[in-house]
Amino acid sequence: MPKSKPLSRGVAIVGAGMSKFGAFAEKNSRDLFVEAFKEMTKSVDKGLDPSVIESLYVGNFSSDQFEHQAHTAPLLADAVGLTPIPATRVEGACASGGLAIRQGVMAIASGLYDVVLVGGAEKMTALTTAGVTDALATAADVPFEIPAGFTFPGFYAAMASAYMHRYGMKPEHLMNVAIKNHDNASLNPYAQFGVTIQKWMEGRVAAAIKKGKPAPTWSTIWDFLHDESGNPTVAWPLRLFDCSPVTDGAAAVLLVAEERMHEFTDHPIHVIGSGQASGSALHDRPELTAIPAAKTAATKAYEMAGVTAKDIRIAEVHDCFTIAEVIASEDLGFFAPGEGFKAAEDGVTARNGAKPINTSGGLKAKGHPVGASGVAQAVEVFKQMRGQAGERQVAGDVNLALTHNVGATGSTCAVHVYERRN
Template identity: 60%
Template sequence: MMETMDKPFEIDDIECAYIGNYSSDLFETQGHTAPIVADWLGMTPIPITRIENACASSGSALREGAMAIASGMYDIVLVGGMEKMTNLPTEGVTDVLASAADGLYEVPAGLTFPGIFGAIAKAHMDRYETNLDHLLKVGIKNHNNGALNPKAQFNVTIQDMMDRRKARAEQRGQPVPDWQTELDFLHDEQANPWIAWPLRLYDCAPITDGASCILLVSSEIAHNFTDRPVSLAGIGQASGKPLHDADELTSLSAAKEASRQAYEMAGITADDVDVAEVHDCFTIAEIVATEDLGFFVPGEGPRAVDEGRTALDGDRPINTSGGLKSKGHPVGASGVGQVVEIYHQLRGEAGERQAKKSKVEVGLTHNVGGTGGTCVVNVLRME
């Protein structure tokens, strides 16, 4: 981060830090990670606190950092997130993530997160005539964006993956699959197996190691760090009911409330948002998010994907980074990682994946934890 700052600063200037981390305890058998990170970074003895809110851990950490500055106690706060997930095999990661669901009702019913979001997808299909292609097109779009992101875990398109599979089969003297389009490839049960109907492998975010961080400073001293500051104009956080007790399966109540808070604080409406990073842990989650945030009316989200409205050159560019689906989902780091992408979009620094709109002045991030139990929404504005 030090090298990416517009103006130099010393790590000793940082007064406080908040770190989002879901479960280093279970992934790495390491608890009490915050002071250990402080030691690694040479930040002792400043106070540093670990925030755990499942996949919304660093989104929640950002809110705590903002409140620390708003209180007047600090002027310079480091906020970040981290997760090391690949120490465990896939089934172990699945078990750890399932601990973020309701252990009394959801987990005993066998609902791991693919099953939970599979149920959400099925409910959306039944209510709004959403179909499998809508889900697959979200994945195609996000991989197209991720292919332009050098930091993405899967910075390749679905087309690239399909072509590689065909080339490998030919080199091995095996029958070459007759895939003509990306949808042909994604509908092939051998290439893209079912995980939890109606979700397939390429509907799911990957297992990821990663970290992210940003520097929050009070507005009064922002120009000591940059001549092009991005402000945190609005922030909202809300809690929602577990899936078994939710009023409906096609919407997350916490997302609606968190966005209401963020819009009100920023003095905007959903129509004012130029670009957004939303929590696409599964392809259906992106569709539901775009409706919960008010970008599209309920049921319009799938049609918006069909029409290309959420692509880089659409009127509602979503997940320009590649999203969790392609960029990766190191769960404790994802919320702040979204903010990093919006920061670059607002400053016009996203390179080939820069949103193609003539005006990119207001951005939004949407970070969900568990089965929708936590949601943090941030509105950022170019000053």
């Protein structure tokens, strides 16, 4: 496969914002996108005249199913006053947001545009759990995988089981990932689950006492996570706290050509690497403990950026399930195969560790509005690299960052590398 070339024209992020993630019965994807757009606009240091935006790319997996509304992009453009600019919906299952960023980067690098808005939006909670499960299942290889009874928790449970068999990981190791990401999300005001698992457990106990019911006898967080009444099995070995939630949310980033970035800010974040790859559906892979498309996309992004995995300071990775974070940390080259779960156990991937992963709380706790997740990852690295992440700010020089966004079980993957130069 040919090596990636550097971008022919530099691209930078000069603004980034997101809506609160959660379940909002009264809001649709347009409402959420307006919130994200306003947050992005506020983040542009020198102000933003929306009339300079030349194009919009929107990550959206399935508004057709979740909201019974297709043709989403022009509606979102109209909602924020951007018509008649081109507005394009980008779909790549849960990687839709990451692919939208890539489209925006390429549009500027090619010289077609100077200023591009990239967004992501998904309204999922209007459907029942069964309805959401059915909608998400359409991202699989439907004729082959769905009749066999698979859902996405089942797919990732199979990957977790294979990983446990090959490398000796225990279910408890996955719990370390969940605990870490909830700890990070507790410091993120935009997160769906802004509480630690410890606080969640204490809330369950308090609620039982308030209702006059016997209080659960959990004495530690580990008791809670091992108890079916607190953390029920979804698809063994994955339990409830191993799974990302159903989420409503939106995110937006403003991309500009480097020669114009100082019109907007003196502290831009440069996009220096972009990689995308495709792969087989899970049923057609020779092994289940890695995602080949992620490895390829990462290699392409590193080549374009002229960096290695060792150089990356922080990363936002696609942890739709806890096992997905473990596998991603290996696919991206941060750890050797079979070492990712040990890194989580040893605190290497914690906020104060050597390789912080998912400081936002990740999809697991920040939330996973599927079309918006990849863009929200870029929002987090923008804040971290500019020292604007508040209580969850990583200490030291956050000069290189990475985002990793996966569609389905890895048949699509987008990886981006970011640099701060001042």
